Amino acid sequence: MADRRAGRPIDERLRELDPRERQNLDALAKRMRGARLTPRLVGETLPEAVLIGDEGSRPLSRSMTGITERAIAASVEDNPEALSTALFPIIGAAIRKALNKMLAEMMESMNSGLERAFSFKRLGWRFESWKTGTPFVEIVLRETLRYRVEHVFLIHSKTGLLLREASPPGVVSPDSDMVASMLEAVREYIKDSLALAKTDAVQSIRTGSYALLVEDGPYASIALFVRGSPDPSLRNAAQEAVETIHLRLGSRLKSFSGDVGPFEEADPALRRCLLSQDTRAPGGKPVYAIVALSAILLAAMTAVGFGIAAARSREAFERALDEEPGIVLVDSRRSRGRRVLRVLRDPGAATVAELAEGMGVDAAAFVVEEEPYWSPELRPGVPVAEDAPLVVPEELLELARRLGGIVILFEQDSGELRTGQQAAIRAAGDLLSELIGKSRAYGLDVSVDIVGHAAGEVQDEAGLRVSEERAQKALAMFAELNAPLVDYVRPVGVGVAEPVAPTDGAEDERALNRSVTFKAIFR
Amino acid sequence: MIKKKLCLLGSLGVGKTSLIRKFVLNVYSETYLCTVGVKVDKKIVRLRDGEDVILMIWDMEGQDDFSSLADTYLRGLSGYLCVADGTRPETLRTALSICSSMNSMFQGVSSSLLVNKCDLTDRWAVTEEECHDLAPGCGRILRTSAKLGIGVEEAFVDIAGRMVERPHG
Ligand SMILES: Nc1nc2c(ncn2[C@@H]2O[C@H](COP(=O)(O)OP(=O)(O)O)[C@@H](O)[C@H]2O)c(=O)[nH]1
Ligand SMILES: [Mg+2]
Secondary structure: OOHHHHHOOOOHHHHHHHHHHHHHHHHHHHHHOOOOOOOOHHHHHHHHHHHHHHHOOOOOOHHHHHHHHHHHHHHHHOOOHHHHHHHHHHHHHHHHHHHHHHHHHHHHHHHHHHHHOHHHHHHHHHHHEEEEEEOOOHHHHHOOOHHHEEEEEEEEEEOOOOOEEOOOOOOOOOOOOHHHHHHHHHHHHHHHHOOOOOOOOOOOEEEEEEEEEEEOOOOOEEEEEEEOOOHHHHHHHHHHHHHHHHHHHHHHHHHOOOOOHHHHHHHHHOOOOOOOEEOOOOOOOOHHHHHHHHHHHHHHHHHHHHHHHHHHHHHHHHHHEEEHOOOEEEEEEEEOOOOEEEEEEEOOOOOHHHHHHOOOOOOOHHEEEEOOOOOOOOOOOOOHHHHHHOOOOOHHHHHHHHHHHHEEEEEEOOOOOOOOOHHHHHHHHHHHHHHHHHHOOOOOOEEEEEEEEEEOOOHHHHHHHHHHHHHHHHHHHHHHHOOOHHHEEEEEEOOOOOOOOOOOOOOHHHHOEEEEEEEEEEE | EEEEEEEEOOOOOOOOHHHHHHHOOOOOOOOOOOOOOEEEEEEEEEEEOOOOOEEEEEEEEOOOHHHHHOOOOOOOOEEEEEEEEOOOHOOOOOHHHHHHHHHHHHHEEEEEEEOOOOOOOOHHOOOOHHHHHHHHHHHHEOOOOOOOOOOHHHHHHHHHHHHHOOOOO
């Protein structure tokens, strides 16, 4: 029967259908045709579809990651400038941070290099170092890293035109327009003659006692003309200025067509680059010279070792300080030409002066900032660290008690919440968020156990299971009402172990044990 | 204050550097000053309407491959003067090819063709008609002499005015 029917044309079979069914079918067919995906339809539903697709166990965002990464890679390949221009203000800060770290490390190694260097001039510094107790390296750095930024130019990259400039008072300006344009021209020329890549800009040029630092942004660059030896931090200042200016004036820079008037707003950022490092006022130098000259032969043989020894002995002293029981060296830094040591010292420990004397170090070379503390090393009886009893401020305990007083009720023998429990759960959430905030202020961490209980007199499997079920259920409801707090709570089922009310009391008392309560835990 | 970038282009020895020196410093010297790479000069030009514009004038060595200059020296220019030597017809042809590559690389840029050394009447080798036939792509055509100062000021002031009138992107 079925076979015979299957052999006939479909139209014939359709005609046999009830007219109403045919109508339905027609309507369906029409709907199907109408539902063809038009670009407009896709456009309208796509944003929503993406949102829906991002829910559930295999979020769309996960599957999009690879595509997005490849798209970015392709974009970088096609036109790296577009992306870096867009990201410039954000990336700048990250790069600067990395650069700072690198520079700090560079300075470290430079310090040790300087210690080994030697010249007549440095001989004088060694004498000064010996006289004042200032480590040699510090003096060398102070003497060699002096500079002054004499001109700051903001130059429009594309045209090489000078937009704004800044100079410290008293510095005679050159024809800045010319200098700026020549600078751009020269940089192009160097780039051109060295066949450098489009993105490899010339960033510093040295001539005699002048150094020139150029920091490029997408549309404008900043040029610092520095007399003396520029400090690496100048580069940071220039970078910061370039970023600030691009953040504020980026679109005006982009559409610049010759009118420099609107760029006055860049002046404060430019002026922040007018940095200098003053040399110390000269004085008594002849004495140094005479002493240095008469001591040349001797010093030539010993000075190198002396400088190293000065820095070494300081380090050794600092290490010894830190290792001394009852003393913690918190910080060692220079301030106004003096070494400042910040220490925590137990009143029972040796004094810094005593230790210095013991090591043959002149205590006058240091300023010691001391703060008293109780050292566990000197007091073995006092519990420390992990096993110390946590002192929780009364304010927090009060909140914890209030939270602990909230009871969420459940139906008998079941994991179903009784009706009307939302308010209590929401109240628990409010208390917890207050508790988290206040605990943080005291430097404490807090979390909350959502404790499921069971009514019964003996602990059994069923009771434990139902108490766990209740805790889970309460957690789900809690999470729904107080989503941001879910990381602070965890469900536990304790069965009859921690009853809320007497287990052998009246029924309405025992009903309190078909419940969930909240227990705050401080760390 | 308005600032504009102007470039001088053209074959070697046509008189670009001489024209700039005449305009900026009002000096002329016979000694051939070979420009190495690039040099920038500045001149404040008072336009006909009384407005001042700062011209940054870029002088560069004659180079045939203009596409390589486009994103270095020529970037951001508002106008250019293409210079030919009226005693050497081949420099006029070079000038015209420079103009046509410039037109394809830059839009909204003002330009003039300067046929220089017009003081050398006895050796003059290009006719008025030749220039006009060849010139449409080069903007305005002017005869100049850096040596005698003929048409120099006019050429620079004229292009400055057109550059300001036509601020491009
Ligand atoms: N007679 C004459 N000689 C000129 C003129 N302009 C330039 N010259 C000479 O032509 C030579 C090349 O000039 P220069 O400006 O260096 O050409 P550039 O290579 O285009 O920069 C020099 O010897 C100049 O003295 C001019 O108007 N008349
Ligand atoms: Mg020249």
